Amino acid sequence: MNKSELIPCFLLAAGRGERMRPLTDNLPKPLLTIQNKSLLAWHLESLTNAGIKNVVINHAWLGQKIEAALGNGHQFGLQIQYSPEGTALETAGGIAKALPILLPDDYFLVINGDVFSPQLPIKALLERVSTLRRKPQKPLAHLLMVPNPVQHPEGDFYLKDSQVFDKASLGAEKLTFSGIGIYHKDLFKGIKIGERAKLAPLLRSAMEQNTVSGEKYTGPWHDVGTPQRLQELNVAYE
DSSP states (O other): OOGGGOOOEEEEOOOOOGGGTTTTSSSOGGGOEETTEEHHHHHHHHHHHTTOOEEEEEEOTTHHHHHHHHTTSGGGTOEEEEEEOSSOOHHHHHHHHHHHHHOOSSEEEEEETTEEOTTOOHHHHHTHHHHHHHSSSOOSEEEEEEOOOTTOTTOSEEEETTEEESSOOTTOEEEEEEEEEEEEGGGGTTSOTTOOOOSHHHHHHHHHTTOEEEEEOOSOOEEOOSHHHHHHHHHHTO
């Protein structure tokens, strides 16, 4: 992997974690632990192993606890900066607010802070950047798709020949978006800084223009959505 593929990374950590209450009443959801290591720490270690140097983390609910726990990232061999949100701005709004800190040339990596994927192939994902840049019509997003989990059997989008669609087509497989993707900064150019905005409408609009690519990942991936799921993961990864 060449240095140009070491794009900035953004970790989404601003959610309130309502479904995880009471665990999240006094702790941000991304600081919940699996084997005594926070979800954010699992991601940060994976990013370090992949050669990433610069990470931005957004936060809202109890965000000062995230900054206190992670600091400037020195213990991970990273430089961590923060994008605080008084009120959570949703995914796209949070990304748009953080862009002046991320300062991507074009593409950047985004990972949901509340997913657990201990063998996440970040190096392989970053190697897609060169491919994305070479395409005549540069994709605005490249999504990591996973098999539909039990709690989300209907899936999100359709994948066929490395292209992601919102509508079914012959031979396409309906999968779940992992919350992990590479985005082009232009995907967010219509969002004002500080504005609340969801990601899904932007992705669907880009899919209509055939500017969303993707790949299927079958390794371990979990949406840590409930206290029971967190408990099960702690047992499974003993």
